Amino acid sequence: VTLLLTSLSGLCTVQDLGRPGLMHMGIPGGGALVPELCARANLAARNDPSQAAIEVLGALSLRAQSHLTLGTDDGHTRELHPGETFVLPPSPHVHYVAVRGGISVPVVLGGRGTLLVARLGGHHGRPLAKGDVLEIGKGSPCTAPLPEAPHTTSMLHVLPGPDAASFEGGLAALTRISWRIGLRRDRTGVQLVGGHLHRTLAASTQPPPSSAPMVRGALQVPPSGEPIVLGPDHPTTGGYPVIAVLVSEDLGAFFARPTHAHVALTQALPAQPLPRP
Amino acid sequence: VSRFAPLGDRAFVAALPEETNARTVYRHLRQVPGVVDVVITESRAAVYGNLDPMLAEAALERAIAEGPKADQDATLHVIRVQYDGEDLPDVARMCGLSQSEVIALHSGRTYSVRMLGFQPGFAYLGPLAPALVAPRRATPRVRVSALSIGMAAHYTGIYPFESSGGWHLIGHAVDFTPFNVLHGATFLLGDHVQFQVAS
Numbered sequence: 442v443t444l445l446l447t448s449l450s451g452l453c454t455v456q457d458l459g460r461p462g463l464m465h466m467g468i469p470g471g472g473a474l475v476p477e478l479c480a481r482a483n484l485a486a487r488n489d490p491s492q493a494a495i496e497v498l499g500a501l502s503l504r505a506q507s508h509l510t511l512g513t514d515d516g517h518t519r520e521l522h523p524g525e526t527f528v529l530p531p532s533p534h535v536h537y538v539a540v541r542g543g544i545s546v547p548v549v550l551g552g553r554g555t556l557l558v559a560r561l562g563g564h565h566g567r568p569l570a571k572g573d574v575l576e577i578g579k580g581s582p583c584t585a586p587l588p589e590a591p592h593t594t595s596m597l598h599v600l601p602g603p604d605a606a607s608f609e610g611g612l613a614a615l616t617r618i619s620w621r622i623g624l625r626r627d628r629t630g631v632q633l634v635g636g637h638l639h640r641t642l643a644a645s646t647q648p649p650p651s652s653a654p655m656v657r658g659a660l661q662v663p664p665s666g667e668p669i670v671l672g673p674d675h676p677t678t679g680g681y682p683v684i685a686v687l688v689s690e691d692l693g694a695f696f697a698r699p700t701h702a703h704v705a706l707t708q709a710l711p712a713q714p715l716p717r718p
Numbered sequence: 719v720s721r722f723a724p725l726g727d728r729a730f731v732a733a734l735p736e737e738t739n740a741r742t743v744y745r746h747l748r749q750v751p752g753v754v755d756v757v758i759t760e761s762r763a764a765v766y767g768n769l770d771p772m773l774a775e776a777a778l779e780r781a782i783a784e785g786p787k788a789d790q791d792a793t794l795h796v797i798r799v800q801y802d803g804e805d806l807p808d809v810a811r812m813c814g815l816s817q818s819e820v821i822a823l824h825s826g827r828t829y830s831v832r833m834l835g836f837q838p839g840f841a842y843l844g845p846l847a848p849a850l851v852a853p854r855r856a857t858p859r860v861r862v863s864a865l866s867i868g869m870a871a872h873y874t875g876i877y878p879f880e881s882s883g884g885w886h887l888i889g890h891a892v893d894f895t896p897f898n899v900l901h902g903a904t905f906l907l908g909d910h911v912q913f914q915v916a917s
Binding site: 461462463464465466467468469470549550556558559560561600602603651652653654655656658659676677678679683686687688689709 | 723724725726727728729731744754755756757758759760761762763764766833834835836837838839840842878879881897899902903906907
């Protein structure tokens with residue numbers, strides 16, 4: 442069972458829920474930019490949410506070469522007869538297309554997702570292209586209910602990062618600015634525009650810190666002062682200071698926001714620490 | 719006071735005391751219940767997952783108590799190098815050395831894997847001979863080919879994949895696979911690496 446990609450624009454890759462556990466080798470967790478939407482597409486296709494699906498940042502058309510059941514992140518299920526075409530029109534939002542049975546690509550280092558920096562996983566380790574033929578797998582059906590899509594409000598919660606105090610005004614300088622999603626965005630990170638953050642005099646006269654461990658959702662601030670929010674394929678270490686980290690609950694909502702969308706960062710209440718036994 | 723501070727709500731990061739064996743720290747932190755990932759850099763260690771930071775704390779204390787002694791299971795990798803990098807003349811000029819002196823210094827010592835990061839399988843090898851320490855290039859290259867050997871500050875390393883890069887390129891590794899899809903990175907934290915001039 443196969444499908445043919447008849448036209449594509451932007452960045453389309455095969456993704457799943459990632460390959461955790463390998464960050465010590467410099468391999469990021471990877472997986473879908475918005476796992477909730479990927480899971481919705483899979484469940485709409487009656488797949489287990491861990492199946493590989495197509496992540497679309499742009500547009501895509503495909504033609505069924507046999508009978509297919511598609512699921513999309515809006516929760517719709519579509520039956521395609523052989524020769525029938527499905528079109529996902531150009532969109533500023535990230536979308537997912539799943540196929541009943543899952544996109545059949547090999548499991549590489551524990552995941553099926555494409556890791557572009559290492560040219561591994563997914564469809565031969567590369568973005569999908571017009572003319573590619575994708576095999577459909579035989580994953581067993583799943584009838585779990587659709588998970589909710591991430592919220593679409595602009596308010597997103599952050600916790601102070603390890604270097605928050607090294608910025609003029611600290612975390613408040615970040616939460617005061619009305620940010621927008623910048624044009625520089627890929628699976629490694631998304632730039633925020635709309636203001637500039639400044640290091641304190643003391644921090645800016647010190648030698649740059651050595652590399653530190655990074656995490657998805659960290660807001661790294663390069664010398665330009667415009668933060669970069671680290672995405673699923675982020676380098677595992679980085680040398681720029683981290684002013685804040687998005688709370689995990691808001692990661693999907695953040696990466697689902699289209700270019701130019703407004704982002705209002707607000708400080709989250711810190712989680713209650715576990716009581717010491 | 720805990721050494722570990724939150725890095726978001728799914729990770730904790732701690733400053734590492736000097737003279738800590740990174741591989742020992744890795745081994746202990748990996749065993750903490752709930753830990754999914756561990757990343758160690760020269761000065762910090764992070765644990766990822768849904769975990770109790772007090773348990774990570776205790777594991778880190780155990781690693782520190784073991785001291786800086788090297789693990790016995792570190793692998794020695796001998797890498798053949800063609801010293802034909804386009805920045806070799808620049809490096810020699812910056813360091814006030816001849817090109818053959820740069821090559822002799824670079825290939826004349828055993829490095830250890832100080833950390834991994836930047837790219838899958840990219841190992842920061844160090845320390846570089848003090849005479850070779852030079853800052854990164856002012857303008858990073860947009861394209862550095864895979865297997866290029868670069869150096870900057872106290873480090874040298876092999877680019878596993880074609881990418882952008884700001885290190886001075888002094889050569890390329892011969893017959894070497896820095897990363898494979900079965901096992902991941904070839905160089906692991908604490909491994910030893912020697913460079914040998916390829917004839």
